[in-house]
Amino acid sequence: MPIAFPFSAIVGQDEMKLALLIGAVDPRIGGVLVFGDRGTGKSTAVRALAALLPKIRAVVDCRYGCDPAAEPDALCADCRSRLAKGPLKSHQVQVPVVDLPLGATEDRVIGALDLELALTRGEKAFEPGLLARAHRGFLYIDEVNLLEDHLVDALLDVAASGENLVEREGLSVRHPARFVLIGSGNPEEGELRPQLLDRFGLSVEVRTPTDLETRVRVVRTRDSFEHDPKGFAEQWRRKDAKVRKGITDAQGRLASVDVSDEALGQAARLCMSLGTDGLRGELTLIRAARALAALQGSPAVTVPHLRRVAAPALRHRLRRDPLDETGSSARVERAVEELLV
Amino acid sequence: MDGGSSRPRPEPTPGPDAWTDASLAAALFAVDPRGTGGIALRALPGPVRDQWLADCRGLLPADTIRRRIPLHVTEGRLLGGLDLAATIEAGRPVAELGLLSQSDGGVVELAMAERVGGATIAQLCAALDLGEVVLERDGLAMRLPARLGVLALDEGCEPDEAVAPALLDRLAFHVDLTPVSVHGVTDPPYPPETIAAARQRLALVGISDQGFDALCGTALALGIGSLRAPLYAVRVARIAAALGGRDQVDDQDLAAAARLVLAPRAQVFPVPDQPPDRQQDQTEPERQQDDQPHQAPESPDADESPETSRETRDQPLADLVLAAAQAAIPPHLLARLRLGTLRRSRGQATGKAGALRHASLRGRPAGVRRGDLRPGDRLNLIETLRAAAPWQRLRRAELRELGRRPRIEVRRDDFRIARYKHRSETTAIFVVDASGSSALHRLAEAKGAVELLLADCYVRRDRVALVAFRGQGAELLLPPTRSLVRTKRSLADLPGGGGTPLASGIELGLALAEGVKRRGGTPLLVLLTDGRANVARDGTGGRTRAAEEALTVARVVRAAGMAALLVDTSPHPAPQAQALAQAMGAVYLPLPHADANRLSAAVRATAGI
Numbered sequence: 001m002p003i004a005f006p007f008s009a010i011v012g013q014d015e016m017k018l019a020l021l022i023g024a025v026d027p028r029i030g031g032v033l034v035f036g037d038r039g040t041g042k043s044t045a046v047r048a049l050a051a052l053l054p055k056i057r058a059v060v061d062c063r064y065g066c067d068p069a070a071e072p073d074a075l076c077a078d079c080r081s082r083l084a085k086g087p088l089k090s091h092q093v094q095v096p097v098v099d100l101p102l103g104a105t106e107d108r109v110i111g112a113l114d115l116e117l118a119l120t121r122g123e124k125a126f127e128p129g130l131l132a133r134a135h136r137g138f139l140y141i142d143e144v145n146l147l148e149d150h151l152v153d154a155l156l157d158v159a160a161s162g163e164n165l166v167e168r169e170g171l172s173v174r175h176p177a178r179f180v181l182i183g184s185g186n187p188e189e190g191e192l193r194p195q196l197l198d199r200f201g202l203s204v205e206v207r208t209p210t211d212l213e214t215r216v217r218v219v220r221t222r223d224s225f226e227h228d229p230k231g232f233a234e235q236w237r238r239k240d241a242k243v244r245k246g247i248t249d250a251q252g253r254l255a256s257v258d259v260s261d262e263a264l265g266q267a268a269r270l271c272m273s274l275g276t277d278g279l280r281g282e283l284t285l286i287r288a289a290r291a292l293a294a295l296q297g298s299p300a301v302t303v304p305h306l307r308r309v310a311a312p313a314l315r316h317r318l319r320r321d322p323l324d325e326t327g328s329s330a331r332v333e334r335a336v337e338e339l340l341v
Numbered sequence: 342m343d344g345g346s347s348r349p350r351p352e353p354t355p356g357p358d359a360w361t362d363a364s365l366a367a368a369l370f371a372v373d374p375r376g377t378g379g380i381a382l383r384a385l386p387g388p389v390r391d392q393w394l395a396d397c398r399g400l401l402p403a404d405t406i407r408r409r410i411p412l413h414v415t416e417g418r419l420l421g422g423l424d425l426a427a428t429i430e431a432g433r434p435v436a437e438l439g440l441l442s443q444s445d446g447g448v449v450e451l452a453m454a455e456r457v458g459g460a461t462i463a464q465l466c467a468a469l470d471l472g473e474v475v476l477e478r479d480g481l482a483m484r485l486p487a488r489l490g491v492l493a494l495d496e497g498c499e500p501d502e503a504v505a506p507a508l509l510d511r512l513a514f515h516v517d518l519t520p521v522s523v524h525g526v527t528d529p530p531y532p533p534e535t536i537a538a539a540r541q542r543l544a545l546v547g548i549s550d551q552g553f554d555a556l557c558g559t560a561l562a563l564g565i566g567s568l569r570a571p572l573y574a575v576r577v578a579r580i581a582a583a584l585g586g587r588d589q590v591d592d593q594d595l596a597a598a599a600r601l602v603l604a605p606r607a608q609v610f611p612v613p614d615q616p617p618d619r620q621q622d623q624t625e626p627e628r629q630q631d632d633q634p635h636q637a638p639e640s641p642d643a644d645e646s647p648e649t650s651r652e653t654r655d656q657p658l659a660d661l662v663l664a665a666a667q668a669a670i671p672p673h674l675l676a677r678l679r680l681g682t683l684r685r686s687r688g689q690a691t692g693k694a695g696a697l698r699h700a701s702l703r704g705r706p707a708g709v710r711r712g713d714l715r716p717g718d719r720l721n722l723i724e725t726l727r728a729a730a731p732w733q734r735l736r737r738a739e740l741r742e743l744g745r746r747p748r749i750e751v752r753r754d755d756f757r758i759a760r761y762k763h764r765s766e767t768t769a770i771f772v773v774d775a776s777g778s779s780a781l782h783r784l785a786e787a788k789g790a791v792e793l794l795l796a797d798c799y800v801r802r803d804r805v806a807l808v809a810f811r812g813q814g815a816e817l818l819l820p821p822t823r824s825l826v827r828t829k830r831s832l833a834d835l836p837g838g839g840g841t842p843l844a845s846g847i848e849l850g851l852a853l854a855e856g857v858k859r860r861g862g863t864p865l866l867v868l869l870t871d872g873r874a875n876v877a878r879d880g881t882g883g884r885t886r887a888a889e890e891a892l893t894v895a896r897v898v899r900a901a902g903m904a905a906l907l908v909d910t911s912p913h914p915a916p917q918a919q920a921l922a923q924a925m926g927a928v929y930l931p932l933p934h935a936d937a938n939r940l941s942a943a944v945r946a947t948a949g950i
Contacts, residue, residue, distance in 0.1 A: 002472060038510045039567030043470060101475040102463045103416045106711055108477035115423075115434045115480035118735045130477060143463050150710055168754060189459070189507065194859070208566040216557045219571045223553075227544075 003229040006236035007048035008243055010041060011218045012209050018292070019202045019312050020049045021243070023180055025250045025291040027136075029201035029284055031181035033144070033192075033316065036206030041218075042184040043142050050097030052240050054248045056136060060089040063128055064135050064175050065096065076175045096137030098130050098179075102146060110154055111166045111173065126173045131155075131164050134179035144183030145192050152196055155181075159199050201284045202309075203316035205329060250294035257293045258300035259286060266306060266340055273335050276317040285313040303340050310336045359517065360525045362669070363393055366514040366601050368531040369580045371400035372539045374448050374490025376576050377513035378469055381454065381504050383495040384518035389526060390494075393518060396529045397492070400536050406447030408440050410465075412456060416478075419464055423479040425727050434480060434731070441468045442485035454493035454504045462505040465491060469511045480731075513573035515605035517671055531584070539583040546579045548590040555662040559599050562663055563670075564609035574602040592658065596665035604669035611667060709757040724757035767865055768804040768821050768857045769944050772850035774870035774910070775811040776841040787869055789937025790944065791819075791828060804862070806853055810846030812839035813880040817849060821857060840882065843874035844890035847898060847925075854903050865904045867944055868927070871911035872918030888917065892924050899926035906947045908932050908940065 010017060016034055023032045034042045058065040059079050066079040068090035075083065082088055100109065111129035118124065130139070141147060147155075158164045164177040181199055185192070197203075209215055225232040264286065271282045288309040289301045298305070315328040370377050380397075384390040398407065410419065421439030428435045440449065441464070451457060451465070468474055468487045476483045491512060495504050509515065556574040565571075581594035709724045729751045736750035773787045791805050805828070807819035819828060847868065854864035874887035898905055905927035909918040914931040922929035928947050932939060 037566055038507060039569035041568070099475055101477055102460065102467060103420050104477040105479060107480060108482060112480060113732070115731055118732055119428065120433050122735045122738045124735060127480065142467065146459060146463050150712075186507065208568055210561070212554070212558055212561055215561060215568060215571065216553050218568050219557055219575060220553055222568075222572055223548075223575055 003233050004047045004051040005044050005222075005225055006233055006240050007045070007052045008239035009221055009225070009232070009236045010045055010048060011221055012214050013041060013045065013206055015312060016042070016045055016204045016206050018308075019204045020045060020182075021247060021295060022288050022291040022309070023182070023202065024049065024053060024247050025294060026254060026287055027178075027180045029180075029287050029291065031183070031200045031202070032312075033197070033200035033203040034182070034184040034206060035187050035203065037208050038186055040206045040208050042206060046097075046140050046142075046182050046184060050138070050140075052244050052247075053095040053097070053137075054244050054251075055092040056095055057090045058093045058136070060091050064132050064177075065093060065137075066176065067136060074176055096133055096135070098134040098137065098139050100130055100139055100141045100147075100151075102143060104130065104151070106151060106154065109151055110158070110164060113168050113171065124171055126166065126168075126171055128175070129164075129166075131158055131177040131179070132175055135175075135177050137179055138182050139179045140182045141184075143185050143189065144196070145185040145187070145189055152193060156195055156199065197316050198280065200316065202288060202312040204312050205315075246295060249297075250291065253294040253297065254291065257290045257298070259290055260300060263289070263301045263303075263306065266303065270306070270310060270335055270339050271314065273339060274314060274318060274332065276314055281314050281317045285309060288313050307336050307340050310340070358521075358525060360521045360527065362601060363516045363518055363521070364396060364527075364529045364531070365581075365597065366516050367393065367397040368400055368529065368536060368584060369577055369597075369601070370490060370514060371397065371531075371536050372580045372584060373543060373576070374401070374405075375446075375472070375488045377490065377573065377580070379448075379491030379493065379512040380514040380516055381493045381495055381509055381512045382516050382518065383497065383503075384521075385496055385498070388523050389518050389521050392526050393516075394492075400529065400531060400533060401448065402533070402537065406444050407450065408444045408447070409450045409452060410440055410457075410461070412453045413458075414440065414461060416460065416464070419461060420474055420476055420478060421481075421483075421485070422476075423481060423731070425730055429730055429733075432734075436476075436481050436483060438485065439474065439476075441465075441487040441489065442474045444489045445486045446488055448490045448492060451491055451493045454495045454508070455497035455502045457505065457508075459505070462508050466507050466511055510567050510569055513577055513602050516601075517605070535584065538586070539580065542583040542586070542588070543580060545588055546582045546590060547588065548575060548579060548582075551658050552578060552590050552595055555595055555659040556598060556603070558659045559663045559666050560603050560606075562611040563603055563607040563666060565603065565606045566608070567606075570603060570606050574598040577602050592661055595658070595662045599662045599666035600669035604666040605671060607666070607670050610670075611663060710760050711754070712756060712758050713753065719759045721757045721759040724759075725751060725755050728757055729755040766803050767863045768806060768854075769865045769867055770806045770808065770821075770850050770853050770857070772808045772810070772815075772846050772866060772868045772870075774841060774843070774846070775809040775837045776839050786937050786940060790940035793937055793941040808846060808849050808853065810842050810849070811837060812842070813876065814842050815845040815849040817853065821853070821862075840876040841870075841874050841887070842876035842878070842880070843870060843872070843887065843921075844878045844894045845876075846870075847891065847894045848878070851894065851898055851901065851903065854898075855901065858903075863904070865906065865944065865947060866898065866925075866927070867906045867908065867947075868921075868925075869908045869910055870918065870921075871909060871915050872907075872921045873911075873915070874917075891921060895921050895924035895927075899924065904947065906930060906943060908943070 007017070019032045019034075023029055034046070036042060057068055059068050059075075059082070062076065062079050064076045064079075066075045066088075068088040072080055072083060079088060107129065109130050111132055112127060114123075114125040114127035158177050159179075159181060162176060162178040164175055166173045183192075183196075183200060209218065267282055267285045267289070271285065274281075276282075285306065286301070289305040292305045292309055293299075293301050296305075311329050311332045314332050318328045318331060366380055370380050382390070382393070384393070401407075417439070419439050419441055421437055421442055424435045424437035427437070449465075468489065469491065472486065472488045474485045474487045476485065491508070493504050493508060493512060495502075497503055503509070504512075553575065556578065557571045560571040560574065575598070578590045578594045578598035581597045582588070582590045585591075585594065587594070709721045711728075712718075726749075729749070732752075732755075733750060736752070740746070740750065771787050771791060787807070791807060804821045804823045805819070806817070806821040808815055809818050810816070822828060847866075850866050850868070854866055857864040872891075873884075874891045875884050876882055877886045878890055905922075905925045907918060907922035907925065907927040907929050909915055909922075909929065909931040911918065918931075919929055921927075930943050932943070
């Protein structure tokens with residue numbers, strides 16, 4: 001795999017970087033959608049994050065990378081039978097960040113029979129697909145709005161249930177598949193289906209920077225990276241390590257971050273005034289604010305946390321008002337100004 | 342453009358002629374195909390293009406791999422997949438390389454690039470970004486290197502026939518050979534040895550801070566948003582220096598980069614906002630200084646004062662580069678920039694892309710999907726057999742256990758259903774002004790047009806809907822339908838008269854259109870009105886506010902990229918209706934006595950059905 005551009009070397013795009021970090025701290029937030037102009041480094045940021053994630057513990061020899069601390073019913077069938085014999089052995093592994101490339105066929109996404117075994121030994125065996133590989137990690141779909149409909153259907157189903165069920169050639173396999181969806185795309189290429197949009201916890205809009213200073217900095221860092229990827233990555237290794245430690249620390253602190261009734265009330269009022277449908281918006285807003293507080297080392301969620309994450313948590317859940325020409329981001333900001341003071 | 346025909350090296354001003362620059366682009370591309378992404382070449386097939394292509398091929402090292410991607414290349418061919426014959430023979434999975442990984446280290450030529458579909462474009466873009474093909478197909482999972490340059494042969498004639506923006510963004514050079522005549526063609530002044538030497542030198546070439554500033558500043562002044570543009574400009578400046586045998590990028594190289602990479606991407610005409618005309622030491626009339634990009638209003642978050650250190654910058658160099666770019670903006674683009682008619686991110690890209698839908702029966706074949714064979718589906722026999730082939734050994738073993746004679750075993754899992762793409766059904770949404778005195782007449786004609794459209798057997802696959810507005814608000818009289826009977830019944834008795842809540846009418850029509858679009862259809866808004874609004878959205882009277890609201894909603898229609906037709910029903914063409922049509926981006930049709938026949942003909946013409 002080519003050397004990834006270091007996460008900490010990305011110039012600007014603070015909202016996108018923050019959303020990705022929040023998504024890494026608390027996977028329950030449900031993923032990040034990055035929508036924006038061409039040439040703003042959307043994919044670069046996601047691939048950079050992949051190189052930086054802290055390791056996790058997984059069951060040794062498990063094809064799905066089950067969590068040794070998980071409840072038995074959240075394990076795959078193999079691990080359940082292992083558990084019956086004694087405690088699970090585990091080791092440290094890299095958090096999977098799986099690319100769902102365009103043109104992937106359905107068999108590779110959800111899993112199918114192992115072709116090699118069938119050909120060479122005439123045996124039936126299940127070969128896990130990308131969804132299995134992404135379990136407990138991230139599934140990255142670049143150009144998410146160009147994904148084929150039948151793949152979106154399969155994806156939505158699995159993302160909702162956290163479980164993948166495959167029936168092939170009389171073989172029936174069920175395995176856990178809980179992953180954080182990361183999507184990126186350019187809105188000019190097409191809209192996203194509302195059901196898919198709703199699966200993303202946070203949505204960020206990236207714009208190309210319009211001031212010369214930033215633009216020169218972007219071009220120069222990129223240029224020196226391309227000139228000597230290894231040396232460049234080495235220069236940023238310590239900064240990346242700091243970000244990685246920030247994520248680990250925040251994950252440890254997450255459970256102890258206090259969310260007061262007042263903060264809950266403010267979040268509820270904000271969602272109500274924006275008319276965001278359902279509870280998902282409110283829940284995401286609180287979770288994202290908590291993850292942000294954990295990242296910053298704050299003991300409790302406060303108004304500044306809510307303000308910071310309001311737009312990414314809510315902007316893709318607003319209903320459109322044709323007469324209101326302001327974009328959804330501006331509407332969230334306006335409501336934030338009125339309600340969160 | 343004057344014709345200083347076969348100049349050995351380009352100079353900043355006045356720009357070299359189109360052919361010289363096209364040759365230079367070919368040479369620069371040949372030095373580093375992968376680094377420059379490639380060339381979008383706009384030219385009709387003919388001697389000029391043939392000569393350019395021959396030159397370009399001649400400049401590439403003799404052993405360069407060249408592959409041609411045909412217009413309707415399949416995904417399997419492009420990315421690779423299972424080589425069925427080899428797999429069965431070898432008894433183990435054998436991968437077949439796709440065009441992209443076969444071209445690793447070389448160049449692909451994209452035929453009829455302006456017509457290439459979204460999927461192929463996206464695959465190419467992914468390969469250009471990553472330098473590899475990520476394959477997850479047919480039971481294979483591989484990453485294969487695909488470091489390539491793209492020659493996109495754009496044969497478009499109309500301005501809206503162009504290579505997909507996503508691909509254009511990733512190709513450093515946009516070369517237009519349309520203005521070049523056969524007589525302007527000369528031999529390229531770059532022998533292959535120069536190219537080879539430049540390749541060697543490229544890694545050593547340095548570029549100054551001022552060079553970065555000048556290229557980034559020029560890109561900004563021309564309103565180019567994407568950061569790939571200045572990045573490519575930097576690379577091209579380096580290559581130009583290497584080609585000229587220099588170890589450091591100089592002014593000429595920067596000017597060449599600005600001309601070749603930045604000028605064709607210009608989105609705005611750089612406007613000076615500091616009036617003092619500085620002393621000009623060159624003959625060129627429009628030396629201008631950029632300060633603030635004359636940008637679309639979409640940049641509210643201009644951060645901390647970026648202008649502060651601008652003054653200290655090497656202004657002459659930045660000026661020089663900008664002037665070079667400016668002089669090289671292609672004439673047709675320049676005209677549109679001056680008129681301000683070039684809008685960034687035109688909705689048409691989305692509109693057309695959205696209009697293509699997968700359907701199960703009609704249209705152009707668009708690959709296969711796995712699935713159960715349901716009535717109406719068409720089995721793709723070849724693909725089904727292909728899918729079944731690798732499993733034969735396994736299945737035969739099963740059959741033998743059951744004591745049955747082995748044969749070719751095709752099972753449900755193998756079924757490959759052909760998928761088709763076609764233009765989605767069109768829903769014509771009539772939004773009819775039912776107010777005032779002429780209401781009854783207008784409604785009757787609209788009704789007639791609706792019925793004619795439905796009765797027309799060719800159009801029967803398409804649907805119509807009808808919204809009427811009068812008095813306090815708008816009302817959906819006929820939800821999208823293709824049933825003639827139902828239409829007749831619900832149109833039988835239509836009320837008319839009262840105020841004109843134009844904004845409410847358009848708003849309801851738009852909501853309906855968006856619903857149609859979301860379900861994959863192509864909506865067409867047909868507005869019948871004289872454009873004289875006098876009731877606001879909240880039902881209160883007042884001409885001024887009503888008219889303002891109508892214009893605002895009309896602009897939303899345009900922003901949403903909805904196709905629209907405005908039929909002006911007033912006795913004489915009304916300025917309000919024209920203004921409204923313009924705000925909506927609608928086709929304007931004055932039809933004082935809107936008769937049903939002409940109306941249905943106009944709708945069909947606009948919808949292209």
